[in-house]
Amino acid sequence: MKTWLAAIEGWRLRRKLWFGFTGMLLAILAIGVESYWSQRQLNLQIESLYNKQLVGIAETKSAQLQFAHIGRTIRMLVLAAAPEDEAVARSQLRQARAEFDRAIAATRQTLESPETLRHMADFEGHFRVYERNLDRTIALVDQGHVEQARRFVGQVAFQQAAVAAYDELDRIVRIKDQDAAERVAFVQDRARQSLRRTLFLLAFGLFAYFTLGGLIGRSINAPTERIRRSVDLLAHGELDHEIPHTQYRNEIGALARSVALLQSQSREQEDQRWIKVQLSELSAALQECENGPDLCRTLLERLAPLVNLGQGVFYRFDGSALHASATYACSGESRVKTVVALGEGLAGQCAKDRQPRLVDDLPADYPHISSGLGSAPPGRWGCGRSNATRSCWRCSSWPASRRGAIGKNRSSPSCCRSWR
Numbered sequence: 001m002k003t004w005l006a007a008i009e010g011w012r013l014r015r016k017l018w019f020g021f022t023g024m025l026l027a028i029l030a031i032g033v034e035s036y037w038s039q040r041q042l043n044l045q046i047e048s049l050y051n052k053q054l055v056g057i058a059e060t061k062s063a064q065l066q067f068a069h070i071g072r073t074i075r076m077l078v079l080a081a082a083p084e085d086e087a088v089a090r091s092q093l094r095q096a097r098a099e100f101d102r103a104i105a106a107t108r109q110t111l112e113s114p115e116t117l118r119h120m121a122d123f124e125g126h127f128r129v130y131e132r133n134l135d136r137t138i139a140l141v142d143q144g145h146v147e148q149a150r151r152f153v154g155q156v157a158f159q160q161a162a163v164a165a166y167d168e169l170d171r172i173v174r175i176k177d178q179d180a181a182e183r184v185a186f187v188q189d190r191a192r193q194s195l196r197r198t199l200f201l202l203a204f205g206l207f208a209y210f211t212l213g214g215l216i217g218r219s220i221n222a223p224t225e226r227i228r229r230s231v232d233l234l235a236h237g238e239l240d241h242e243i244p245h246t247q248y249r250n251e252i253g254a255l256a257r258s259v260a261l262l263q264s265q266s267r268e269q270e271d272q273r274w275i276k277v278q279l280s281e282l283s284a285a286l287q288e289c290e291n292g293p294d295l296c297r298t299l300l301e302r303l304a305p306l307v308n309l310g311q312g313v314f315y316r317f318d319g320s321a322l323h324a325s326a327t328y329a330c331s332g333e334s335r336v337k338t339v340v341a342l343g344e345g346l347a348g349q350c351a352k353d354r355q356p357r358l359v360d361d362l363p364a365d366y367p368h369i370s371s372g373l374g375s376a377p378p379g380r381w382g383c384g385r386s387n388a389t390r391s392c393w394r395c396s397s398w399p400a401s402r403r404g405a406i407g408k409n410r411s412s413p414s415c416c417r418s419w420r
Contacts, residue, residue: 004215005215005218005219005222008215008216008219009219009222009223009245009248009252010248010249010250010253011219011250012249012250012251013220013250013251016216016219016220017216019212019216020212020213020215020216023208023212024205024208024209024212026208027201027204027205027208027209028205030201030204030205031198031201031202031205034194034197034198034201035194035198038190038193038194038197038198039194041190041194042187042190042191042194045183045186045187045190046187048183049180049183049184049187051110052110052112053110053176053179053180053183054180055106055110056106056107056110056111056176057173057176057177057180059103059106059107059110060103060107060169060172060173060176061173062099062103063100063103063104063107063169064166064169064170064173066096066097066099066100066103067100067162067165067166067169068166069092069096069099069100070093070096070097070100070134071162073089073092073093073096074089074093074134074137074138074153075153076088076089076092077089077090077093077137077138077141078137078141078146078149078150078153079150086141107120107172108120110176111172113175113179115175116172116175116176119168119171119172119175120168120172122164122168123165123168123169123172126161126164126165126168127161127165129161130158130161130162130165133152133157133158133161133162136152137149137152137153137158140152220252223244223245223248223252223256224252224255226244226245227243227244227245227252227255227256227259230243230244230256230259230263231259234259234262234263234266237270239263239266239267239270243256243259243260243263244256246260278306281302282299282302282303285298285302286298286299286302292316292325293325293326296314296316296325296326297314297325297326299314299326300312300314300326300327300328301328304328304329309328309329310329310369310378311327311328311329311330311367311369311378312327312328312329312330313326313327313328313330313336314326314327314328315340315347315351317351320341320342321339321340321341321342322339322340322341322342322347322348322351323338323339324336324337324338324339329369346359346383347383350383356382356383357382357383358380358382358383359380359382360380362377362378362380366378
């Protein structure tokens with residue numbers, strides 16, 4: 001999680017928003033697609049249930065009804081006492097047979113299972129026998145053999161074909177009732193599965209919403225809060241802490257780099273202020289000196305803490321040689337020369353050339369900087385001049401990282417000797 005958050009924090013705001021909205025859009029799209037697919041499947045199942053089962057049951061029962069009506073009208077025909085009754089019976093018989101044929105044709109279109117197809121084939125066999133019996137009965141009535149037609153209709157053979165055909169239709173109805181019940185149970189199960197999938201996708205969508213929203217929110221708020229704390233520290237004068245997220249290549253990184261630039265400028269202003277304060281104090285202290293040696297000693301004592309000196313010697317230049325006027329922290333082994341001729345050693349050469357010198361990596365036997373607890377060799381020697389005073393001073397310092405020449409807690413020379 002932290003790795004993800006750290007990676008997302010470095011993204012640009014547009015990419016973060018695109019990532020969050022895309023994730024939520026995909027969740028919404030998944031819910032929509034699943035709902036559409038489930039609804040379509042349910043519609044197909046319900047349509048199949050209606051067209052193949054419910055319509056089939058209704059048409060089969062309609063065929064049973066018309067089949068029974070055919071049997072009733074054929075009896076009305078053979079029992080008709082008057083020509084008018086016979087005509088009505090013939091008309092009803094034609095209508096019943098037409099409706100029966102329509103219902104049987106519609107029933108055939110709804111048959112799917114091998115069992116119902118087998119029963120339909122058996123029904124058609126029995127009905128052909130029954131239909132021949134009907135035609136024979138009508139022919140007897142047309143020939144005027146009404147009594148013979150009545151006896152034929154009352155025979156067991158005539159009734160057996162009718163009963164067998166009707167029983168096959170009844171079996172088809174029962175099978176379709178069972179198939180319809182199973183299909184309804186299947187549709188209900190699919191509906192429950194669809195509901196569970198929809199609920200799962202809704203839960204996943206909510207989880208994705210809160211997760212992506214939390215990641216995007218934290219990726220914006222967390223670095224912004226860190227930069228805000230850095231600005232607060234800058235406002236309270238703490239200029240040395242590191243500004244976070246300056247390496248980001250996004251809006252947060254641009255803001256962090258702007259704050260870092262502000263910190264750098266604040267450091268420079270603080271250094272300038274600190275230098276001015278120290279120079280003011282040094283100038284005031286020097287103005288109180290009564291003679292040259294006192295001025296040299298005061299200058300070394302004031303400069304030593306500021307530039308982190310370890311040892312120092314202040315020389316006065318009289319035009320022909322350098323004369324020691326003051327020392328700082330010089331022990332007996334330092335062997336400070338009171339007079340240095342022009343060109344003698346690096347200090348004399350520096351005075352002769354009127355050029356500063358700075359030497360690093362001093363030899364191990366060079367005079368050490370000592371204290372009450374021990375001593376250590378200096379790391380740097382320096383020499384410089386001042387045309388105003390025409391005097392020279394040298395100094396050496398411990399390796400340090402607190403101050404530079406006159407700077408506040410920045411970089412520092414390890415050790416120096418210089419003159420001015």
